[in-house]
Amino acid sequence: MIAIDRLTKDYGTGPVVRDISLSVRPGAFLVLLGPSGCGKSTILRMLAGLEAPTAGTIRFGDRLVAQGGALSLPAEKRGAGLVFQSYALWPHMTVAGNVDWPLKVAGMAAPERRRRVGEALEMMGIAELAGRHTGEISGGQQQRVALARMIAPRPPVMLFDEPLSNLDAALRVEMRHELARIHAETGATSVYVTHDQVEAMTLATDVAVLNRGRIEQFAPPMQLLDQPASAFVARFVGTPPANLVPVRDGAWFGRHPAPQLAGRTGLAMVRAEDLRLTDSPAPGSLPAERIEVIPMAGQWLVTARVEGQRLTAVVPRGTALPDRLHILLPDSSPTIFPEGDPHP
Incomplete structure (x- = not known):
């Protein structure tokens, strides 16, 4: 379970995240949906441990991972995997090397690392690319490498920061299916940031629609369509x-x-x-x-x-x-x- 209570982030010029509260059950797929500048990526960064909240708390299950002004566990101690919009792959490493690196940093033994890397590459359908460098493969393949690197440590929480925005339309459709499959097969709790409502409606069990740092509505996808809580949601959601x-x-x-x-x-x-x-x-x-x-x-x-x-x-x-x-x-x-x- 992920529980956020009265979460606020202020960089000194006014809050960009304002008193956010929500919780999702274990294994849920939460999508943070909203226009640019609404605070969704800032929330994800606080979940990941890349930003400390100004106020409020974040819990992963029973574990307090952040409390405004008092506690912010570093990213490597939260047990969360993160896929960036830019993929953030190391160009001097092979595909297998990229997937192996976080396991090596965590101190995992070499035989177990090799097994985890092989499983992750197989799951993503890119085992044949293991020995190639990331600059030698396509954007869609790089996305699969980034996903394999995230799932290899088997994190209980998976965080996605607009991971499909750099792909063309056909690849986005393909990767949406892959993300849904990964979520189902791993059983992890996922949090996904996007401004694309099609991605939200396709992937989510729960959607938080954000506007100017606040939650306009938190509900399952179909409830947003059938019963929008505000003019903003009615105008923003639907095709x-x-x-x-x-x-x-x-x-x-x-x-x-x-x-x-x-x-x-x-x-x-x-x-x-x-x-x-x-x-x-x-x-x-x-x-x-x-x-x-x-x-x-x-x-x-x-x-x-x-x-x-x-x-x-x-x-x-x-x-x-x-x-x-x-x-x-x-x-x-x-x-x-x-x-x-x-x-x-």
């Missing part, structure tokens, strides 16, 4: 994410009253699949300007401008799409979030 349509005094955009909005003000969550497009005016429709059309899984993802705001709809391929459209907003009562940042 495509939900539209957030301004409602003022019971009217869409403050100008188009609707019975289901009576007395309400805020940002209405309207999913792309709940918007309807027409090529001519209809009762209750709003005029729209088509901006772009993207084919996706047998459908079209249509983005249009309505009242100066971009809205996205999913429609069947073959739908008539003139430059000037009309959009029908749903007549059911929507979830409405308050306007403005709840964490100024």
